[in-house]
Amino acid sequence: MKHGTKRGFIQLAAAVLLNGYAIGYRTGKIFTGKSKMFCVPVLNCYSCPGALGACPIGSLQSVLSGYKHRIPFYVLGTLMLFGIFLGRVVCGFLCPFGWFQDLVHKMPIKKITVPKKLDKVLRYLKYIILVLMVLLLPFLIRDEFGFGTTWFCKYICPAGTLGAGFPMLTLNESLRASIGILFQWKTFVLIVAVILSLLIYRPFCKYLCPLGAFYALFNKFSLYRLTVDQDQCVNCKACERACKMGVEVTKNINSPECIRCGACMDACPKNCIHREKLLPVDKR
Amino acid sequence: MEKGKLWAVRGAVIVLAVGCIVFGVMREEQMEVLKKATSVCLQCIGIG
Numbered sequence: 001m002k003h004g005t006k007r008g009f010i011q012l013a014a015a016v017l018l019n020g021y022a023i024g025y026r027t028g029k030i031f032t033g034k035s036k037m038f039c040v041p042v043l044n045c046y047s048c049p050g051a052l053g054a055c056p057i058g059s060l061q062s063v064l065s066g067y068k069h070r071i072p073f074y075v076l077g078t079l080m081l082f083g084i085f086l087g088r089v090v091c092g093f094l095c096p097f098g099w100f101q102d103l104v105h106k107m108p109i110k111k112i113t114v115p116k117k118l119d120k121v122l123r124y125l126k127y128i129i130l131v132l133m134v135l136l137l138p139f140l141i142r143d144e145f146g147f148g149t150t151w152f153c154k155y156i157c158p159a160g161t162l163g164a165g166f167p168m169l170t171l172n173e174s175l176r177a178s179i180g181i182l183f184q185w186k187t188f189v190l191i192v193a194v195i196l197s198l199l200i201y202r203p204f205c206k207y208l209c210p211l212g213a214f215y216a217l218f219n220k221f222s223l224y225r226l227t228v229d230q231d232q233c234v235n236c237k238a239c240e241r242a243c244k245m246g247v248e249v250t251k252n253i254n255s256p257e258c259i260r261c262g263a264c265m266d267a268c269p270k271n272c273i274h275r276e277k278l279l280p281v282d283k284r
Numbered sequence: 285m286e287k288g289k290l291w292a293v294r295g296a297v298i299v300l301a302v303g304c305i306v307f308g309v310m311r312e313e314q315m316e317v318l319k320k321a322t323s324v325c326l327q328c329i330g331i332g
Contacts, residue, residue: 030322030323030324031322032322033322034318036317036318036321036322037314037315037317037318037321038314039317045325045328045329046320046321046322046325046328047324047325047328047329051321053321054317054318054320054321055321058320058321058325058328059317059320059321062316062317062320063313063316063317063320066316068316070311070313070316072308072313073304073305073307073308073311073313074304074305074307074308074309074311074313074314074317075308075313075317076304076308077300077301077302077303077304077305077306077307077308078301078305080297080300080301080304081298081301081302081305083297084294084297084298084301149327150325150327150328153325153327153328154327154328154332157328160325160328160329160330161329161330164325164328164329165328165329165330168324168329169329169330175324175329175331178326178331178332179330179331180331180332182330182331182332183329183330183331185330186330187330218297221290221293221294221297222294223294
């Protein structure tokens with residue numbers, strides 16, 4: 001089975017499992033069980049009616065912005081474990097919002113190519129969002145009671161708007177009464193993300209996702225790495241043409257931008273792109 | 285990157301990660317996460 005097909009099934013399964021509290025979609029009440037003390041590896045709003053775990057980016061900001069003024073060691077450690085084991089496999093295989101963008105991009109609408117120079121600069125934006133909106137602003141800016149704000153969740157996260165905002169507001173009349181300019185802004189951000197996903201492959205993952213930025217730091221070192229068999233490679237560049245994340249596959253296959261989708265593996269006529277063996281006896 | 289260096293980095297990150305988790309659990313940070321995750325986040329859903 002091609003990586004693309006297998007990946008689709010895994011993405012579907014991940015989205016269903018991570019948001020498996022089906023009752024929540026009927027009652028409009030979120031899950032309050034103990035599993036929510038564990039962070040899931042993906043961007044998945046904990047206010048989604050079906051969410052069974054905690055969003056790591058939301059959790060980071062929550063602890064940082066809390067009145068106790070604390071460094072979130074527990075969440076950071078969890079993210080580091082996900083990062084070192086999987087790197088951006090999380091983005092390519094597990095993230096529901098990544099899957100959503102994949103599905104939207106499949107619509108038969110003419111695609112656009114972002115100019116290389118602009119694309120290169122925009123790729124740094126997600127790191128700025130990670131540092132500024134996820135880490136610094138929640139920690140530093142406080143109200144008169146000593147509480148901060150979850151800046152990324154509040155002003156940007158389209159996954160929260162899609163997975164939590166719309167369902168919760170649809171199911172809860174009391175919440176609908178409080179809709180104001182913030183919701184309009186977040187809806188606008190979501191609409192822009194959807195339109196861009198129609199035209200560009202995974203624009204949120206490439207340019208805005210702070211979690212993708214975090215995991216990108218681990219791609220070079222994670223236990224999941226790819227390798228190109230240079231003896232077999234004929235430099236046809238089929239892999240690079242197939243790569244929708246713009247990775248120079250033959251030069252830097254473990255690039256921070258690679259989401260491990262496997263498109264390069266499927267495209268390679270010589271079958272020379274593989275998962276890197278962990279141990280000498282690994283017979284993959 | 286050499287295999288030896290790669291495994292050294294991986295080992296260091298895993299040890300650091302586990303250390304952070306243990307330290308965080310000792311400070312009961314997971315309960316802070318639970319508390320936040322089990323109440324509707326009005327900021328996340330766009331209310332305020």
